[in-house]
Amino acid sequence: LKAEADQAASGIYKKIEIDLKQYPILGWRWKIHHILAQGDEKTKAGDDYAARVYVIFDFDRKTASFWDRSKYELMKFLYGEYPPAGALNYIWANRLPKGQSIPNAYAREAKMIAVESGPEYAEQWREERVNVLEDYKRLFGKEPPPVSGIAVMTDADDTGGSAEGYYDDLSFY
Numbered sequence: 525l526k527a528e529a530d531q532a533a534s535g536i537y538k539k540i541e542i543d544l545k546q547y548p549i550l551g552w553r554w555k556i557h558h559i560l561a562q563g564d565e566k567t568k569a570g571d572d573y574a575a576r577v578y579v580i581f582d583f584d585r586k587t588a589s590f591w592d593r594s595k596y597e598l599m600k601f602l603y604g605e606y607p608p609a610g611a612l613n614y615i616w617a618n619r620l621p622k623g624q625s626i627p628n629a630y631a632r633e634a635k636m637i638a639v640e641s642g643p644e645y646a647e648q649w650r651e652e653r654v655n656v657l658e659d660y661k662r663l664f665g666k667e668p669p670p671v672s673g674i675a676v677m678t679d680a681d682d683t684g685g686s687a688e689g690y691y692d693d694l695s696f697y
Contacts, residue, residue: 527575527678530686535677537580542671547696548657550674552577554640555649555690556616562683563618565636568629572680575616575689578634579656581609584669609633609669612659614652616689617641625663635663649692656696 527534556574564570610633617638620626628634637659639652660668678689 525676525691527676527689527691528687529572529678529680531680531684533677533679533681535675535679537578537673537675539673540671542696544657544660544668544671548655549653549697550577550579550614550656550694551651551653551697552694553649553651553692554616556646557688558646559616559618559643560680560683560685560687561618562685565615565617565620565626565638566629569682570618571629572683572685572687573615573618573689574678574687575640575691576677576679577614577691577694578673578675578677579612579614579671580673580675581611581660581668582670582672584609587666587669610660610664611635612637612656612663614639614654625659635659637663649690653697 554575559574560572562570563572613634613636615636615638620638620641622638622641625635625637628636640650676691678687680687
């Protein structure tokens with residue numbers, strides 16, 4: 525899959541249901557042409573990546589606080605379904621060192637994990653394997669709710685740049 529972004533974002537989302545206790549490992553291959561020079565994982569103005577893979581989690585009424593249940597029920601009433609409760613965002617980071625993670629600059633419910641970082645491997649296919657179950661527990665401090673989808677995204681809307689990313693062979697093991 526080729527994704528391009530020119531002062532915009534390019535993404536695709538697929539609804540899926542995955543039991544992370546049975547299939548905790550997500551694997552894929554990806555390639556970028558270049559990182560975004562103005563990209564900075566710690567700011568909204570720099571929240572752009574040539575390649576990222578999202579794992580999206582369902583809202584779980586059983587474990588939610590009263591406040592969260594109320595908020596999500598209102599959103600379901602307005603939009604016809606619950607919004608996601610959270611996401612792990614595996615990124616080809618611009619500056620964040622490989623292996624580090626931070627909260628997303630826009631959404632506290634999303635955590636960013638640098639799987640690759642910098643320009644060293646640009647123009648080369650990289651094969652990745654991550655343990656989604658362990659990453660969720662480490663970053664959110666609890667067992668994950670059910671997985672409801674997966675997405676890939678190439679974006680350059682915040683920095684006003686351009687990016688190109690390639691994705692292949694996304695699979696849970």
